Amino acid sequence: MRRLNARSEARRPGRLRLWLRRSRRFAKPAALGAIALVAFAAGAIAWRSGLPGQLAEMVRERIIAATASGGLVVARVTVEGRTHADAAEILAASGLAQGQPMLDVSPEAIRARLEALPWVEQAAVQRRFPGHVHLVIAERTPFAIWQNRGRFALIDRQGRVIVRDAVERFAALPLVVGEGAANEAATLLGVLAMYPEVQRRVTAAVRVNQRRWNLRLASGADVLLPEGHEAAALERLIALHQENQVLDRQLIAVDLRLPDRMVLRPVPGEQPEPRQTAPERRTRG
Known part of the structure; x- marks a missing residue:
């Protein structure tokens, strides 16, 4: 047993030999790193020395060629x-x-x-x-799909176009329509997010005359919002819906553009709304 152990120990490399073996793996990268450092230093000296442009470029090309020959290439x-x-x-x-x-x-x-x-x-x-x-x-983070003049584009929160092709895979994003809709989409959608009862029914937001918005609902109705007062109008709409489920009724439009009244336009042939279910209609002149 002692002889076997002695032979095993004799065959076992010493610490110095092990260190040398391991260091070989890092020798080439270290050498190349040194070459790169020297090359950078040489380039800096050439630039600081004020060599003529043509000569400086020649020195640079020589340095690049030398380092490439030494293995400093894109792998x-x-x-x-x-x-x-x-x-x-x-x-x-x-x-x-x-x-x-x-x-x-x-x-x-x-x-x-x-x-x-x-x-x-x-x-x-x-x-x-x-x-x-x-x-x-x-x-960039996709934010909405913008439809304008029959063309679709994927836009980010700032309204910048990301791509105009193959936007179908982003169909779950909100759809905004019309001239100027892309730049104003983030403001409207931010307000709409505060009213999930309305938001989940909206299929598109249409920019009208680059001034205000109409919301197209899944039912086919349009909600006409006033310019600059979208949140107040949606508050009124939610209050009426909680009383009379107006968002689930068959309507052509819900006009909220005037602050003192709400106009409901029913689908032709539908029974008129009971007056008590929409008290704001009594204010019409």
């Missing part, structure tokens, strides 16, 4: 934060390609190109030497 590109944006579109916009010199990668230029993409709100570009470029994007 991997990763993307973080992508949900809706197309991966191939992001890669194409980045302009990155395998084998491209790492020192020829301009994070600022790539960031600008990425932020020009429809889905990208913000972007950041990280060079992780020796050969990894990591792209971080923050996408």
